[in-house]
Amino acid sequence: MRGERSDASATRAAVEQRARRMRRVIPALFVLGLLAACSGQQSALDPQGPYAQQTATLAWVLFTGGTLIFALVAALAACAIFAPRQWRAALGGKALIVGGGIVFPGVVLTALLVYTFVATGATGRAPSAAPLQIEVIGEMWWWRVHYPGADGMPHLVTANELRIPVGRPVELALKTADVIHSFWLPSLGGKLYMIPGRTNVLRLSADKAGVFRGQCAEFCGAQHARMALYVVAMPPAEFAAWLEAQALAAQEPRTAEHAGGKTLFLAHCAACHTVRGTAAAGTLGPDLTHVGSRVSLAAGILPNNVGTLAGWIASSQHLKPGNRMPSFDAFSGEELVALARYMESLQ
Ligand code: CUA
Numbered sequence: 174m175r176g177e178r179s180d181a182s183a184t185r186a187a188v189e190q191r192a193r194r195m196r197r198v199i200p201a202l203f204v205l206g207l208l209a210a211c212s213g214q215q216s217a218l219d220p221q222g223p224y225a226q227q228t229a230t231l232a233w234v235l236f237t238g239g240t241l242i243f244a245l246v247a248a249l250a251a252c253a254i255f256a257p258r259q260w261r262a263a264l265g266g267k268a269l270i271v272g273g274g275i276v277f278p279g280v281v282l283t284a285l286l287v288y289t290f291v292a293t294g295a296t297g298r299a300p301s302a303a304p305l306q307i308e309v310i311g312e313m314w315w316w317r318v319h320y321p322g323a324d325g326m327p328h329l330v331t332a333n334e335l336r337i338p339v340g341r342p343v344e345l346a347l348k349t350a351d352v353i354h355s356f357w358l359p360s361l362g363g364k365l366y367m368i369p370g371r372t373n374v375l376r377l378s379a380d381k382a383g384v385f386r387g388q389c390a391e392f393c394g395a396q397h398a399r400m401a402l403y404v405v406a407m408p409p410a411e412f413a414a415w416l417e418a419q420a421l422a423a424q425e426p427r428t429a430e431h432a433g434g435k436t437l438f439l440a441h442c443a444a445c446h447t448v449r450g451t452a453a454a455g456t457l458g459p460d461l462t463h464v465g466s467r468v469s470l471a472a473g474i475l476p477n478n479v480g481t482l483a484g485w486i487a488s489s490q491h492l493k494p495g496n497r498m499p500s501f502d503a504f505s506g507e508e509l510v511a512l513a514r515y516m517e518s519l520q
Contacts, residue, residue: 214403215386217359221406222378224362231292238285249273304344304376307335311347311354311367313393314400314496315459315472320416329419330447332459333472335404338412339382345375355391358404364390379406384468395495401473422450423462423519434515437508441501448519458498465519471496482513 220226253264263269308319315333322328337343347356349367357364362377379385389400407415426432435451442461443453449462467477471493475481485492487509490500504512 214384215359215388219360221383221385222361222380224377225360227292228363231289234288235285238281242281302342304342305337306344306346307337308346308348309335309356309367311349311351311356311389311393311400313351314389314396314493316356316400316402317350317459320419329416330460331419331463331467333402333469334467335402336412336415337377337379337404337406338409339379339406341409342376342378345377347373347375352393353391354389354393354400356387357390358385358387360385361404361406366391379404382406382408386473388473396493399472399474399493401469403468403473405468418520419463419466423448425450426515427518428514430511431515431518433508434511434513434518437504437512438515445498461516461519463519465517477517479510479513479517482516483509486512 217225217229217232220229249264252260256264306321308321310317310319318331318333318335320329320331335343335345345356345362347365347367348371349369351369353369354367355364356367356375358375358377361379362375365373365375367373383406385404385406387402387404389397391397393400426435438448439452443451443455445455445457447454447456447460447462449460453461465477469475470477470481470485471489474493475485486501487504488500488502489496489498
């Protein structure tokens, strides 16, 4: 009996010790998590362009104001509980109730509202320099990207990746092919809905070259969380060269293996995908004319290389269940590698 009791108290002591350790660890993990969101490829707190900067400044002004007011109210509440009697009597006076309860919030909220209108109005105004126009169409669960070919530029269709020149304002026409999505690019611009039957315009620009991540921000079905994209900001000359290269038809196979891959591609993939310069002209899925040159695969969820291409072809339903591409698991190993190498060669 005594043995059982000492076992139980030892167990209880161990549980309490573990709980104490968790109480110390959890706040540390929470703070680490917060810090992790402060910088990197996808952070509203690390703006990399003027439009994102306006949003970040607005957020900091609201956060700082809110924190100061919270501290003031907490101090007054502490006074009302713990201060000497005559202080508490003063706090209960009509002047503070009218001044602090009606006039102060009225003035502060009006000022913040006006400031918010001015700050967000600046992001909505058309830029002074001619913007680069790009159309982005949300689909379940990827992004179709059109460069419409205005001002002498080639018309291009690509997917899941935007390339933009550093320093030039960009105007994104946001549409959807199916349900409501939301285009969110925290480091460069804001967030805007893609609504069926509408075109919303989001403006952004990048101050320096880099790769930035964006994410669909509205629940749009099972794979909403795997609907990301990358934006590559390039020096203007590099961007012009990229645009010119993207306008070319696909690379012809350079090896026998690539040729075998191309034959398989035309037989199995051409109904849904386009590769310009070949018979493949499907439009259900992403245009793959230059798929090998992209940063990521499957809307930002995989790095782009021969291994991930082969894995995606063979098990896309395992990697992103419910997406519109079936898993092609009947290819032999050699066929899969040939197909993946051909696609990687499409630079
Ligand atoms: Cu598209 Cu969420």
